[in-house]
Amino acid sequence: MDRIKHENLKRIKTSKNLLFYGGTGVFAAITLATLIIIIGYILVNGLTHINLEFLTQEPKRMGKEGGIFSVIIGTLMVTGVGILIATPIGIAAAIYFTEYAKNGKGVTIIRFFTEILAGIPSIIFGLFGFAFFVIFLGMGWSVISGGLTLALMVLPTLIRATEESLKTVPMAYREGSLSLGATRWQTIVKVIIPCCKPGILTGLILGIGRAIGETAAVMLTVGGSLRIPTSIFDSTRTMSVHLYVLAAEGLSQEKTYATAALLIIIVLLINTIANLISSRLGGNYGN
Amino acid sequence: MKTYEKVIEKIIMISAVMSTISVALITVFIFQSGLPVLAEYGVLDFIFGTTWSPTNGSYGILPLIAGTLAVTLGALVIGIPTGIACAIFLSEILPKKWAKAFKSAIELLAGIPSVVYGFFGLVVIVPAIRNYVLPIYQIFDPDISATGFSILAGAVILAIMILPTIVSISENSITAVPREFKEASLALGANKMETIVKVLIPAASSGILSSIILGMGRAIGETMAVLLITGNMAKVPGSIMDPVATLTGTIAMEMGYASPTHQQALFAVGIILFVIIMLLNIIAQFSMRGLGGKTN
Amino acid sequence: METKLTTDINEIKFEIEKLNLYYGSFQALKEIDMTIYGNKITALIGPSGCGKSTFLRTLNRMNDLIQGVTIDGTIQFDEQDIYGTGYDIIELRKKVGMVFQKPNPFPKTIYENVVYGPKIHGEKDRSKLDHIVERTLKEVALWEEVKDRLHKPALGLSGGQQQRLCIARCLAVEPEVILMDEPTSALDPVATSKIEGLLEELAEKYTIVIVTHNMQQAGRVSDFTSFFLNGKVIETDKTEVIFSNPANKKTEDYITGRFG
Numbered sequence: 023m024d025r026i027k028h029e030n031l032k033r034i035k036t037s038k039n040l041l042f043y044g045g046t047g048v049f050a051a052i053t054l055a056t057l058i059i060i061i062g063y064i065l066v067n068g069l070t071h072i073n074l075e076f077l078t079q080e081p082k083r084m085g086k087e088g089g090i091f092s093v094i095i096g097t098l099m100v101t102g103v104g105i106l107i108a109t110p111i112g113i114a115a116a117i118y119f120t121e122y123a124k125n126g127k128g129v130t131i132i133r134f135f136t137e138i139l140a141g142i143p144s145i146i147f148g149l150f151g152f153a154f155f156v157i158f159l160g161m162g163w164s165v166i167s168g169g170l171t172l173a174l175m176v177l178p179t180l181i182r183a184t185e186e187s188l189k190t191v192p193m194a195y196r197e198g199s200l201s202l203g204a205t206r207w208q209t210i211v212k213v214i215i216p217c218c219k220p221g222i223l224t225g226l227i228l229g230i231g232r233a234i235g236e237t238a239a240v241m242l243t244v245g246g247s248l249r250i251p252t253s254i255f256d257s258t259r260t261m262s263v264h265l266y267v268l269a270a271e272g273l274s275q276e277k278t279y280a281t282a283a284l285l286i287i288i289v290l291l292i293n294t295i296a297n298l299i300s301s302r303l304g305g306n307y308g309n
Numbered sequence: 310m311k312t313y314e315k316v317i318e319k320i321i322m323i324s325a326v327m328s329t330i331s332v333a334l335i336t337v338f339i340f341q342s343g344l345p346v347l348a349e350y351g352v353l354d355f356i357f358g359t360t361w362s363p364t365n366g367s368y369g370i371l372p373l374i375a376g377t378l379a380v381t382l383g384a385l386v387i388g389i390p391t392g393i394a395c396a397i398f399l400s401e402i403l404p405k406k407w408a409k410a411f412k413s414a415i416e417l418l419a420g421i422p423s424v425v426y427g428f429f430g431l432v433v434i435v436p437a438i439r440n441y442v443l444p445i446y447q448i449f450d451p452d453i454s455a456t457g458f459s460i461l462a463g464a465v466i467l468a469i470m471i472l473p474t475i476v477s478i479s480e481n482s483i484t485a486v487p488r489e490f491k492e493a494s495l496a497l498g499a500n501k502m503e504t505i506v507k508v509l510i511p512a513a514s515s516g517i518l519s520s521i522i523l524g525m526g527r528a529i530g531e532t533m534a535v536l537l538i539t540g541n542m543a544k545v546p547g548s549i550m551d552p553v554a555t556l557t558g559t560i561a562m563e564m565g566y567a568s569p570t571h572q573q574a575l576f577a578v579g580i581i582l583f584v585i586i587m588l589l590n591i592i593a594q595f596s597m598r599g600l601g602g603k604t605n
Numbered sequence: 606m607e608t609k610l611t612t613d614i615n616e617i618k619f620e621i622e623k624l625n626l627y628y629g630s631f632q633a634l635k636e637i638d639m640t641i642y643g644n645k646i647t648a649l650i651g652p653s654g655c656g657k658s659t660f661l662r663t664l665n666r667m668n669d670l671i672q673g674v675t676i677d678g679t680i681q682f683d684e685q686d687i688y689g690t691g692y693d694i695i696e697l698r699k700k701v702g703m704v705f706q707k708p709n710p711f712p713k714t715i716y717e718n719v720v721y722g723p724k725i726h727g728e729k730d731r732s733k734l735d736h737i738v739e740r741t742l743k744e745v746a747l748w749e750e751v752k753d754r755l756h757k758p759a760l761g762l763s764g765g766q767q768q769r770l771c772i773a774r775c776l777a778v779e780p781e782v783i784l785m786d787e788p789t790s791a792l793d794p795v796a797t798s799k800i801e802g803l804l805e806e807l808a809e810k811y812t813i814v815i816v817t818h819n820m821q822q823a824g825r826v827s828d829f830t831s832f833f834l835n836g837k838v839i840e841t842d843k844t845e846v847i848f849s850n851p852a853n854k855k856t857e858d859y860i861t862g863r864f865g
Binding site: 035038039042043045046047048049050052053054056057060061063064110111112114115117118119122123131132134135136137138139141142143144145146147148149150152153154158174177178181205206207228231234235236237238241242262263265266269270278282285286289290292293297 | 325334341342397399403414417426427429476505523527529532536537564589590593
């Protein structure tokens with residue numbers, strides 16, 4: 023009698039277990055399916071419209087016809103300026119946190135605000151960029167206004183990635199270098215940074231990804247001109263902003279899908295490269 | 310040699326302080342640009358005013374707050390169970406090798422630009438709601454009419470967008486639970502499910518909570534996706550099929566053509582948004598730190 | 606051995622007086638007085654946590670890296686207080702090299718590891734650098750083993766080879782003193798005996814201070830031995846005295862294996 027009861031209890035427990043495992047699995051499957059559907063849907067509808075003409079011709083009739091050449095140039099310029107400004111600052115900040123900072127109150131505050139910066143939504147960055155760079159500093163809607171705004175936005179990503187990889191460098195390397203009479207800076211430049219190249223590169227690539235995908239902040243600081251910018255003080259349009267304008271105004275299904283597909287391809291590429299770098303070259307220090 | 314190192318050290322320190330300076334500048338400029346309207350219009354009238362009609366000089370943002378809250382809550386209702394289930398599946402059930410691949414998939418989800426999500430919502434979710442959800446709704450309420458641009462559409466897309474945040478932080482904190490806890494529970498004869506539900510999740514609760522708060526912050530701050538799919542009607546909604554305007558969407562849409570006073574009002578909306586996000590972030594930061602203290 | 610020890614003690618390298626060291630509020634070293642003589646091997650022994658490694662690291666100011674460390678008392682190196690204001694730490698570390706417990710070659714080539722120090726200190730002449738590499742690798746008896754793969758990664762060497770490379774890297778800076786923090790504890794017996802053999806030769810040119818867990822090692826290689834216990838120096842004397850006829854009961858207990 024007792025035994026039967028026990029068996030029953032066991033069976034109930036097992037079936038509950040299965041239900042639980044199955045349940046979480048179903049949710050995981052849904053998540054994965056969502057990813058595949060989004061990427062698949064946009065690629066299937068957009069790839070057929072991406073061709074040489076689309077990539078190399080300038081937009082005509084507000085983007086309804088022609089290609090997105092000027093938009094690609096605009097994207098490259100804005101992203102490039104942003105990354106160029108953010109990279110040295112981000113790496114230096116990470117070096118400060120891991121190599122110089124004593125755990126004082128000041129450092130805790132600086133760290134706290136770095137985290138806070140990462141949490142600020144892009145529309146707020148857009149408002150700030152508009153009020154500060156565009157209006158206050160008089161840079162107008164331009165590549166430089168957008169680049170500076172993007173630089174602030176990708177800074178936390180860069181700092182975090184660099185810091186993570188600096189932390190993996192064994193203390194023994196620092197001690198070894200210092201014991202030979204190297205200064206702190208020589209140790210950083212000659213031993214520590216060479217160890218961290220993959221990590222820093224990964225951070226950079228992720229930063230580029232974020233910059234290319236950013237829309238709201240760019241829209242408010244770069245504007246939406248479809249002309250090829252001749253200097254960093256010209257207004258231009260990035261691919262994300264272009265996608266928004268096309269989608270919102272329903273100008274051309276075909277061009278909208280093509281632009282979205284191009285963005286997805288860039289995101290896929292960036293993720294693949296970042297993964298390759300961190301798995302092939304990541305933190306291998308022998309013992 | 311010595312002086313040159315000192316100069317470098319200074320430069321490095323200034324770089325580290327850059328984020329702090331940025332946060333300060335952002336705060337100053339947003340507040341400076343938006344405060345005049347808040348002062349003139351009155352903070353309470355601004356927040357609790359039910360009419361947002363900038364062309365007529367009415368700056369009541371209650372409908373915008375309601376819109377933001379509605380899509381955010383909707384996103385959380387869908388996103389939290391899905392995210393936590395995924396996190397459990399990843400950390401405790403799926404074999405390590407597969408979990409790694411799954412994690413890169415989640416990262417990919419985080420890498421897709423928000424405007425692409427918005428576009429996907431526009432061409433897939435909005436029509437789907439109009440064609441499939443609306444008829445079901447009409448069984449109960451034959452008079453309802455809807456375009457598909459709605460709270461529901463916004464909630465679905467935002468739920469997908471906050472999943473990476475919830476999954477990765479929850480997964481980390483579940484994995485960070487000391488092995489001894491798990492072993493102790495298993496040694497007492499509890500099975501794996503009981504161990505997960507009764508030991509791991511409670512132990513990881515502060516991490517899971519932070520993930521939810523951060524996800525919520527992301528949903529509230531998200532702009533481009535909601536802008537394309539929620540319909541942008543500044544009206545307090547009655548059902549999840551209603552269109553709404555959000556705080557972020559309104560700023561992004563109206564900034565381009567706003568008159569100076571209207572612009573100031575949009576900055577004032579920015580202040581409200583900024584304060585909400587800051588509060589959420591600070592709470593998340595502290596609850597994360599609580600987590601660190603517990604597991605170390 | 607006998608003759609070496611009876612030769613009168615010539616040059617004083619380090620003179621340590623009333624040295625106290627604190628990690629925050631924890632006192633790790635208490636009132637240490639010690640004299641370290643030039644061209645001799647001094648061994649520091651004692652149970653783990655007794656402060657011997659901490660003491661070693663005060664001699665080239667490596668403890669500066671650790672947060673919350675405070676020091677009082679004096680350490681004179683060549684009659685200058687190394688903790689005095691204005692003392693150049695970089696110069697100190699050039700003269701007082703260090704070999705660590707775990708071999709820590711940089712993830713660079715063998716060649717680049719050896720020339721790291723000289724390059725940092727401004728040597729650019731390629732032929733001079735080549736010469737330094739050959740000289741130091743010969744000094745640590747590694748030259749024959751690696752001369753054909755100088756430009757291969759140092760991390761590809763065995764543990765014992767890596768440690769000898771680290772010694773060579775240290776010698777390349779032409780130090781006067783070499784501090785060794787349990788240099789053989791991570792190595793197998795064959796590699797250990799190679800490094801021990803090396804020590805005797807090195808002592809002709811350099812002053813060596815070595816921390817060791819291994820009492821036989823201390824007995825085999827050193828001229829002087831200092832016994833540490835709970836952050837204090839219990840006894841310092843010629844090695845043969847410490848091992849045959851220690852003045853302090855605690856030293857005898859430790860030597861004979863009664864604790865530790």
